[in-house]
Each structure stands twice: as structure tokens, then as C-alpha cells.
Amino acid sequence: xxxxxxxxxxxxxxxxxxVSLAVYSFTIAPYGIQTxxxxxxxxxxxxxxxxxxxxxxxxxxxxxxNNGYMERVIAMVNGQHPDIILIAGDSVEADMGDLxxxxxxxxxxxxxxxxAVLGNHDYGVFxxxxxxxxxxxxxxxxxxxKVLRNENVNLTFGSDDKSSxxxxxxxxxxxxxxxxxxxxxxxxxxxxxxxLVHDQxxxxxxxxxGKNLVLSGHTHCGQVRIPIVTDLVLRALGxxxxxGGRKDLSPDDSLYITCxxxxxxxxxxxxxxxxxxxx
Numbered sequence: 175x176x177x178x179x180x181x182x183x184x185x186x187x188x189x190x191x192x193v194s195l196a197v198y199s200f201t202i203a204p205y206g207i208q209t210x211x212x213x214x215x216x217x218x219x220x221x222x223x224x225x226x227x228x229x230x231x232x233x234x235x236x237x238x239x240n241n242g243y244m245e246r247v248i249a250m251v252n253g254q255h256p257d258i259i260l261i262a263g264d265s266v267e268a269d270m271g272d273l274x275x276x277x278x279x280x281x282x283x284x285x286x287x288x289x290a291v292l293g294n295h296d297y298g299v300f301x302x303x304x305x306x307x308x309x310x311x312x313x314x315x316x317x318x319x320k321v322l323r324n325e326n327v328n329l330t331f332g333s334d335d336k337s338s339x340x341x342x343x344x345x346x347x348x349x350x351x352x353x354x355x356x357x358x359x360x361x362x363x364x365x366x367x368x369x370l371v372h373d374q375x376x377x378x379x380x381x382x383x384g385k386n387l388v389l390s391g392h393t394h395c396g397q398v399r400i401p402i403v404t405d406l407v408l409r410a411l412g413x414x415x416x417x418g419g420r421k422d423l424s425p426d427d428s429l430y431i432t433c434x435x436x437x438x439x440x441x442x443x444x445x446x447x448x449x450x451x452x453x
Contacts, residue, residue: 195442199398204437205243207250208445212420213452214428216366216385219336225452226331226339229254229284232262232372232391233434235295238275240437247435247448248281254450256284258329261319262391262432263293263346263372266310268303273313280317286329288319289341293372293392294348302349322370324353326361339453342369347376354378374429375414388429389451393417395433399443418444 218226229251238244251259259282266272282288298306311321320327322343330338340361345351354377361367364384371377374390395418396404408417415421421429433447 199440199442203441203445204439205240206441206445207247207435207448209250209254209448209450211450211452212430214387216339216368216387216453217336218331218339218366218453220331221337226257227254228258228260228368228451228453229256230260230262230389230430230432230449230451231435232432233264233293233394233436234261234266235264235436235438236267236269236272237436238272238278243437244278248278250448252281252283254448258286259284259288260370260389261288261290262370262389263291264295264391264434265290265293265314266296268295268298268306273309276313276317279314279319282319286331289327289343289370290314290319290321291343291370291372292321292323292346294346297346297349297351304349307346307349323351324357326357326359340365340367342367344369344371344376347371347373352376355381374416374431375412379423379427382423382427384426386427387451388423388427389432390429391432391434393431394436394438395419395431395444395447397438397441397444
């Protein structure tokens with residue numbers, strides 16, 4: 175009797191797994207927006223009201239070119255009923271054609287306003303086109319979005335000192351326009367602060383006083399997140415000691431890096447993210 179060797183199914187299973195992973199990473203995961211929720215204590219008095227709700231998004235890039243995608247992002251952001259909306263830079267993809275596509279951001283709705291900083295792609299292809307960045311700023315401000323460039327605003331939610339907080343916006347680090355120390359001008363020494371910056375490496379942690387929450391984007395959390403490997407690579411490239419998520423810098427200081435909302439062509443273990451923060 176002829177004894178034929180059975181073909182091994184191991185390689186077939188492996189090939190199927192690779193194909194399935196590729197399909198997921200290129201066609202499903204890039205559009206699987208994740209909403210993450212976090213709570214931080216900055217000593218803000220709410221006089222019996224619900225915590226102050228911040229919704230953070232970043233790295234929009236060319237998301238406008240995906241039909242319906244940005245509308246879904248806006249609906250999800252507004253669905254959180256935010257008190258404040260923050261945009262942590264890279265709202266365009268260094269392309270003048272993007273500016274009219276920013277119009278969709280006018281639909282953002284919050285109780286105390288929408289604020290933004292600029293990122294490296296808001297400065298043009300080589301991160302040094304200052305007139306382009308100025309045009310991005312003017313466009314966003316025409317949509318009711320206040321752009322902070324090394325400056326701060328005081329946000330008040332009640333009648334006493336503990337019911338206000340400083341919102342600090344730091345300009346882009348890659349374009350050599352960041353001035354963290356200057357952005358703190360006029361803020362009382364021990365005031366609680368929300369610090370919005372595209373690239374968190376622009377922050378001099380030695381200058382942090384009072385309670386501080388640093389919010390940023392820029393890294394996309396690697397987009398393709400291989401445990402340990404992705405973090406090591408991004409750190410070696412100068413993206414900082416944290417490339418995504420939450421880190422307590424000290425008992426009074428915290429950092430959160432959101433993964434951004436751009437689909438980016440491929441995503442794996444780093445989905446597009448809308449970050450909800452309660453204070």
C-alpha cells in the first residue's frame with residue numbers, strides 16, 4: 175500500500191494568519207477609532223458640578239480626504255459633550271489644498287471653546303514655512319478655533335481661585351518656534367496648568383511648577399505598535415521617553431500622548447484615538 179505523506183497545514187495556517195493580519199491592519203484598524211477615558215487631579219474646584227471634560231484630538235493630517243471619516247470624528251467628539259476641545263497640532267498635511275477642508279472643524283461644539291497648537295506639518299513640507307503656518311492659524315481662527323503660539327489663556331469656571339486653570343499653548347518644536355518659558359509668561363508660580371504642545375519634547379520639565387497636565391500628539395503611537403520594539407525605535411529617533419499613553423512625571427505632573435486620528439494607511443495596536451479627560 176502506497177504511503178503518501180500528508181501535506182503540513184502549518185504553513186497554510188501561518189499564511190492565512192499573515193494575510194488576515196495584513197487585511198486588518200490596512201483596511202479595518204485605520205478606521206477603528208478608539209475613545210479613551212482618563213481622569214487627572216489638578217485641584218480644580220467644580221462647586222458640586224461634574225468634572226470638567228476635555229476632549230483631545232491630534233494629527234488630523236489628510237483625514238479629510240476619507241469620505242465621511244472626519245464627520246464621524248466630529249460626531250464622536252461632540253457626543254462626549256466636552257467643556258473644552260483641544261487640537262494638538264498637525265491639522266493639515268503641509269498642503270495648501272487642505273485649508274478649505276478644515277471647514278469641517280467648524281462643527282466642533284464645546285461649552286468653553288476649542289483651542290489648538292500648530293505641529294510640524296502645519297509649517298509646511300520642510301517644517302520651516304512660517305507664512306504657511308500663519309495661513310493655517312488664520313483659517314482655524316476663522317472657524318472659531320483659538321490657536322495658541324507660545325501663549326496662555328486663563329479659563330474660569332467659578333468664583334474662587336481654584337475654579338480657574340491656565341491653558342498654555344506651545345508652538346512647534348521641529349520648526350524651531352517653540353518657547354516654553356515664554357508661553358508661561360504671566361501665570362502665577364503655583365497655578366495649575368494644562369499644557370498643549372504637539373511634540374512633548376519641547377517641554378522643559380525643570381520649569382514645571384504647580385500642578386501640570388501636558389497633552390500632546392506627534393508620535394501616532396508608532397501606528398504599527400510592536401511591543402517594546404516600537405517604543406525603542408521611536409525613542410532612538412528622538413520622540414521622547416514616552417511615545418503614547420499616560421505617564422506620571424511627578425506627584426504633581428502628568429503627561430498624555432494621544433495616538434492621533436489620521437488613519438495613516440496602516441494601523442496595528444495603535445488605533446486612531448479620541449482622548450477624553452475629566453478634571
